[in-house]
Amino acid sequence: MRQDYSTEAWEGAPEGAVGWWKSELPSGKSRGPDWAPSDVMLDYFESLAEDPTKEDVRYVMALLMIRRKILRLEDADGEGEGPEKLLVYSSKREMQYEVPVADPSAARIAEIQTEVAKLLDSAA
Structure with missing residues (x-):
């Protein structure tokens, strides 16, 4: 028997x-x-697909949402022709997304962190 x-x-x-x-x-x-909220993150993530200059931000967002269990990693395609891609799934939207793997520079990583923090920190 538990006693507190x-x-x-x-x-x-x-x-x-x-x-x-x-x-x-x-x-x-x-x-x-x-x-x-998850929907805000997913909306932003989906909007990044339309801007090829933001592939690295979209990749970082995908990793963040996998960690927060908003997206589920289904496959990492590193073999074959073309660039490596992650295949992720959103059960909330019942959608699958292909995300090119990006390797941003150290300077770009700092920029991405600032951009994502401004967007996602609802207290800011």
Whole structure:
């Protein structure tokens, strides 16, 4: 049977205890970034397909959305002719997307981070 104690009331593990641990609830102030909703991210991601100069931004967005489980990686095509591509799927929109793999320079990475952060941080 589980028993919870405040720090002040804790006098040690009760007799017969199998285990015990201490944890702290996070305060509401220590939250991470407040990202934009999935639909906003998907809309932006889809709009990037129309601009060939933003392939690297679209690639980074795809990786971010895979990590946040908005997109699912289905395949990474690195063999055969042509550039390497990721094949990703959105269950929310029931769509599959092909995303060319990009290798941005260090300077471009900083620009992409700033651009994506401005767009996605709804607190900004």
